[in-house]
Amino acid sequence: MASISLNKIRKAWGPVVGVDSIDLEIRDKEFMVFLGPSGCGKTTTMRMIAGLEDPTGGEILIDGERVNGVDARDRDVAMVFQSYALYPNMTIYENIRFPLRMRGVPRERHDALVREAAAIVELGDLLDRKPRALSGGQRQRAALARAVVRHPRVFLMDEPLSNLDAKLRLSMRAQLKHIQRRLETTTVYVTHDQIEAMTLADRIAIMSKGQIQQLGTPDEVYNNPANVFVAGFIGSPPMNLIRGDLENGVFLGAATRVEGLGDGTRRHVILGVRPEDITLAVGAGVHLASTLYSLEPTGDQTLVSVMAGEQMVVAKGPRSFRQELGTPIGLAFDVSRCHLFDAATGERL
Incomplete structure (x- = not known):
């Protein structure tokens, strides 16, 4: 569990600006959603929090500690991607266990931690299967369990439901929200889907052209849009x-x-x-x-x-x-x- 502070964060590749001087405070235990169209800077911002991208300017603090220049593996964050990124030759048990092996967690603790994480995502009876034997929703839950098993300070999720069909997205949204509330882990979630944002978030940062257009609760951004972009982006059909x-x-x-x-x-x-x-x-x-x-x-x-x-x-x-x-x-x-x-x-x- 941790708070995250972004202070004047900027990312540019020569003349191309991806993120333009963002200030944002993400509270401890909060479910924060970055929402916006493709190319708005939301994934780049999350990758800078993760340590996968170095900011061009500004600083990032996790629990008050400046992490600019700190390797991704040393930031104690766990990522869930759009692709499940499961090892096809390993069982689901071994896939979930893999981060424990990489981080040197004592072997005698592995089984209890793996089974606890699997139970949280309701995969306890599928641990002996390979990923190819699971449905898309089950594979995404396995990827989530692999993040959960580490008990990280922060979850970072990059459009994890976009490969699922509409029915699975609906059920996975409910499971994600339940799991986050149960674990009380600070979560940053990236999506272009405003329904996901509205249903999951404590607060939404709506982004366009590398800047935050509005920050607020789902009710605030829906009922009181700050500008025409937000008004036309939130809602189905939009305003x-x-x-x-x-x-x-x-x-x-x-x-x-x-x-x-x-x-x-x-x-x-x-x-x-x-x-x-x-x-x-x-x-x-x-x-x-x-x-x-x-x-x-x-x-x-x-x-x-x-x-x-x-x-x-x-x-x-x-x-x-x-x-x-x-x-x-x-x-x-x-x-x-x-x-x-x-x-x-x-x-x-």
């Missing part, structure tokens, strides 16, 4: 973002008029509203009047899409809603749940 003008508290955009927003200053803005905060409406309550562009039944709801100029706007409608494409349709926004962003900077107003 609708409609460009327009705000004057005297009235937003005017393509096919859109919303009263009761902001102040009397005229400015170019982006109106953000989540699909679940939009209802199908008629008459005086309509904020956006258009025609039905697409209809996507998902079982528990129906995604209703219309066009506001060149911007597609998506609402979550009742599961029973059905209409022909091209049918006139009105949408009403929950004004108390609308967000305004500066059109020039993208920052939340």
